[in-house]
Amino acid sequence: MLSNKPYLMRAFYDWINDSVCTPILVLDATHPRCKVPESYIEGGEIVFNISPTAVRDFKITNDQVEFTASFSGVIHLISAPIKAVLALYAEENNEGIFFDAEEDDGDAIPLQTIEGSMPAGAITQDITRGEASAKDKPFLRLVE
Numbered sequence: 001m002l003s004n005k006p007y008l009m010r011a012f013y014d015w016i017n018d019s020v021c022t023p024i025l026v027l028d029a030t031h032p033r034c035k036v037p038e039s040y041i042e043g044g045e046i047v048f049n050i051s052p053t054a055v056r057d058f059k060i061t062n063d064q065v066e067f068t069a070s071f072s073g074v075i076h077l078i079s080a081p082i083k084a085v086l087a088l089y090a091e092e093n094n095e096g097i098f099f100d101a102e103e104d105d106g107d108a109i110p111l112q113t114i115e116g117s118m119p120a121g122a123i124t125q126d127i128t129r130g131e132a133s134a135k136d137k138p139f140l141r142l143v144e
Helices: 005-018
Strands: 023-028 045-049 056-060 064-071 074-081 085-090 096-098
């Protein structure tokens, strides 16, 4: 299965911008494929304001995040693998998504299931009719 991390990042980026907040991206600058201006790295991390007014050509693909940004009047192409992303959050309230540093073989971020729901792939076949039984259809339950 594909990693869900870039999908979650795109959703949080849109949500932060739609909420008229400033999206902040934190990268693990020690990742070997991370291309960032070295003089702005602190403690192995680098922090960017990635609002549409601060950067150009911002995109999150399934493999990497990239954009152009200006530092002291010099334009840099920033590129980092998705695995190097440590956080994407709103500057105004620190709400967003935060990740643990990943190994190169990391896949999807574990998500929690709703209590009482069927685990993935748990639909069983009705042997007599050869079709899934109605009781096994997925359902949505509101959790308050």
